[in-house]
Amino acid sequence: MVMDRYQHIVIEGPIGAGKTSLARRLADILWTGNQSARGELLLEKPEDNPFLERFYRDSARYALQTQLFFLFQRLDQLKQLGQKEWFNKPIISDFLLDKDPLFAELTLPSDELALYRQIFNTIQPQTPQPDLVIYLQAQPDTLLERIHRRGNPAESAISLDYLRALCDAYSQFFHHYNAAPVLTVNTSGLNPIDSDEDCALLLQQIKNMRGKREFFNRG
Numbered sequence: 001m002v003m004d005r006y007q008h009i010v011i012e013g014p015i016g017a018g019k020t021s022l023a024r025r026l027a028d029i030l031w032t033g034n035q036s037a038r039g040e041l042l043l044e045k046p047e048d049n050p051f052l053e054r055f056y057r058d059s060a061r062y063a064l065q066t067q068l069f070f071l072f073q074r075l076d077q078l079k080q081l082g083q084k085e086w087f088n089k090p091i092i093s094d095f096l097l098d099k100d101p102l103f104a105e106l107t108l109p110s111d112e113l114a115l116y117r118q119i120f121n122t123i124q125p126q127t128p129q130p131d132l133v134i135y136l137q138a139q140p141d142t143l144l145e146r147i148h149r150r151g152n153p154a155e156s157a158i159s160l161d162y163l164r165a166l167c168d169a170y171s172q173f174f175h176h177y178n179a180a181p182v183l184t185v186n187t188s189g190l191n192p193i194d195s196d197e198d199c200a201l202l203l204q205q206i207k208n209m210r211g212k213r214e215f216f217n218r219g
Contacts, residue, residue: 006131006206007039008091010180012099013136013187014166015158016143020044021193022136023094029199030090039090042077046154049073053154055107059162063107067116071100078127097127099173106169132206135174135184140164142188183209186217 009026011019020043031038046052055066074097104116138146140163147155174182183206185192192199198218205216 007088008093008128008130008132010093010096010130010133011136012094012096012133012170012174013138014143014163014170015155016146016163017136017138017187018146018193019094019136022134023092025193025199026203027092029203030092039092040080042080042091042093042095044070044095045073046070053157056155056157059107060109063104064112064116067100067104067108068119070103071116071120074100075123093130096130096133097124098177098179099170102169102173106165130180132209133174133177133180133182134206135170135182136187137167137170137184138187140167143167178212181209181212182214184213184215186215190216190218 011023011026013019023041023043027039027041049066049069051062051066051069055062074095078097101117101120104113104120108116140160143163144158144160147158174184185202185205190198190202192202201218202216205214
């Protein structure tokens with residue numbers, strides 16, 4: 001079983017990559033019918049961020065508020081990992097706190113970025129690192145198409161230029177990230193969310209993973 005080897009799995013990737021949907025799908029597959037192995041889903045809640053829609057329309061004005069709200073929201077969620085009822089439970093999450101400064105560096109001017117870093121470094125908790133990070137990649141135009149397809153009004157102002165910059169920032173981050181094994185998955189030719197076959201291929205890739213850094217590209 002995947003969760004016998006990886007007790008804490010994080011799904012990451014830029015907006016539109018499908019990280020939340022994949023986290024839910026893996027939880028359904030790995031935990032359904034096995035009550036003793038059932039774990040916890042730890043998911044972002046972008047709909048709770050009152051600044052997010054305004055950020056997509058006017059990033060220069062609302063970037064800091066948006067970023068700080070997400071930071072405190074994620075910190076509050078991660079506090080649960082230290083609670084007794086969560087000990088020894090498998091966890092699947094759709095965010096990695098270590099990646100949080102990526103967005104700040106992408107969107108904040110230097111003075112606000114310095115303030116954000118000061119806050120982040122002061123309050124960052126010593127949370128457990130995941131056993132595996134699944135990093136979902138896709139081309140920016142593919143991400144934009146997916147975003148438009150799901151029709152969330154809050155995301156309607158997301159631009160292709162922003163997605164290009166975001167994809168570059170993610171690539172740089174995971175190029176240097178070494179705190180946990182990383183499986184990079186090219187989702188442009190793979191749909192593990194809607195395709196049972198593709199999901200089975202991904203699960204097999206996870207089971208067969210041996211190194212600290214592997215790539216899965218169906219082509």
